[in-house]
Amino acid sequence: MPRPARVSADRILDAAALEFSERGFAGARVDRIARRARVNKAMLYYHFSSKQGLYRVLLRRTFTLAAERIRAIAASPASPADKIDKIIAGFAAFIRERDFFPAIMLREVAEGGSRLDRETLLTLVAVPAAVAQIVQEGVARGTFRPINPLFAHLTMIAPIVFYLAAGSFLGEVGALLTHLQPLAADDFVHHMQDVMRRALAHDASPRQTS
Amino acid sequence: MPRPARVSADRILDAAALEFSERGFAGARVDRIARRARVNKAMLYYHFSSKQGLYRVLLRRTFTLAAERIRAIAASPASPADKIDKIIAGFAAFIRERDFFPAIMLREVAEGGSRLDRETLLTLVAVPAAVAQIVQEGVARGTFRPINPLFAHLTMIAPIVFYLAAGSFLGEVGALLTHLQPLAADDFVHHMQDVMRRALAHDASPRQTS
DNA sequence: GTCTATACTTCGATAGAC
DNA sequence: GTCTATCGAAGTATAGAC
Numbered sequence: 001m002p003r004p005a006r007v008s009a010d011r012i013l014d015a016a017a018l019e020f021s022e023r024g025f026a027g028a029r030v031d032r033i034a035r036r037a038r039v040n041k042a043m044l045y046y047h048f049s050s051k052q053g054l055y056r057v058l059l060r061r062t063f064t065l066a067a068e069r070i071r072a073i074a075a076s077p078a079s080p081a082d083k084i085d086k087i088i089a090g091f092a093a094f095i096r097e098r099d100f101f102p103a104i105m106l107r108e109v110a111e112g113g114s115r116l117d118r119e120t121l122l123t124l125v126a127v128p129a130a131v132a133q134i135v136q137e138g139v140a141r142g143t144f145r146p147i148n149p150l151f152a153h154l155t156m157i158a159p160i161v162f163y164l165a166a167g168s169f170l171g172e173v174g175a176l177l178t179h180l181q182p183l184a185a186d187d188f189v190h191h192m193q194d195v196m197r198r199a200l201a202h203d204a205s206p207r208q209t210s
Numbered sequence: 211m212p213r214p215a216r217v218s219a220d221r222i223l224d225a226a227a228l229e230f231s232e233r234g235f236a237g238a239r240v241d242r243i244a245r246r247a248r249v250n251k252a253m254l255y256y257h258f259s260s261k262q263g264l265y266r267v268l269l270r271r272t273f274t275l276a277a278e279r280i281r282a283i284a285a286s287p288a289s290p291a292d293k294i295d296k297i298i299a300g301f302a303a304f305i306r307e308r309d310f311f312p313a314i315m316l317r318e319v320a321e322g323g324s325r326l327d328r329e330t331l332l333t334l335v336a337v338p339a340a341v342a343q344i345v346q347e348g349v350a351r352g353t354f355r356p357i358n359p360l361f362a363h364l365t366m367i368a369p370i371v372f373y374l375a376a377g378s379f380l381g382e383v384g385a386l387l388t389h390l391q392p393l394a395a396d397d398f399v400h401h402m403q404d405v406m407r408r409a410l411a412h413d414a415s416p417r418q419t420s
Numbered sequence: 421g422t423c424t425a426t427a428c429t430t431c432g433a434t435a436g437a438c
Numbered sequence: 439g440t441c442t443a444t445c446g447a448a449g450t451a452t453a454g455a456c
Binding site: 106107113188195198 | 231232233234235236237312313314316317319320321322323335338339342357358359360361364365367368369371372373375376377378379380383384386387397398401402404405408409411
């Protein structure tokens, strides 16, 4: 029984994810991707139109999966507060299943998304849209204070991406700074859930003056 | 009176900041940097040892200035809460004086700081160290709740970098999502100050159960 | 300090056999 | 579907005159 036909294409995508996340699009080398996938360059070009094309397929696939997962949470029957909790945990979990994701996302943000085609871009916008909808629902119900939904989205997503992108590097920094045990990712997720609960709660923190 | 000698070197650094922020180290082109600085390539190599060398000088200069500004705030006589406020505002102001900064920082994080030399890395670590010290002081005084200082640092810095890196791109996303007026950077700074005040405040947000 | 011309290398992509 | 060999463009860096 022969191996399934798409095996090598999948291996190429996996290798590309690694290479692009480590070096960025411009720094990635097609030769290295091929070698890592244990195919030769011609094979790569047989499956994918170009370096750009390979990159686009990878991003589209990944961002679509991420958006789906977030949308599923947003569509579930739960309180806005619970949904925010779950989105934070779900997003972190999604990343930890694919550690190539945060570095690529960071670089895309750095580039203003200029390398994303329109379709992928629209898919990706579904994530902040879902978060915004939840926030607005919470505000409408009176369980959240009034807050700019896009601000809320950035506040919860950015630290997670940073934290998980930094990975071992952050561990070194942390070792220089704290005497705490190695920073566990789960702890950070809980921290961010806590932060967002407080950020969205109807006023509880006392103002000093007036 | 002849022009000062370092004029062209400074122009090269300015051009390099732009080019590196738009394209990353690997995507940056020495020819383009030279053209943007209105010098020729040979001139660039007369002032700087290599593309790498130019990049390092740029980063060292920028990160040193950033660390100095944060340290000055940390050393000032103010309450921990005020210092956090000022660091958020000061960091955002620093970035807005150099819009090349966030994209470069994002890419460095994506790469795990592998392109920074040891000296620059140590300089940069001074920033989270300063924040951590303030947080710990607040915790010791009992004005902040116990919190991992490195978590606190990430929570406040990452969204600012994201927000200011995304710039116009975020504007488009925002236009698709909200009917609010264009997101002003000042509003976002206030938002993050608010978030951190709440995140650090001694418990005010009510827990649902138990 | 400044410029032109060019050496040398790397890299994306393809041709063409099997 | 898979491989070897190679082309041609682009890119970093330098030589050497002024």
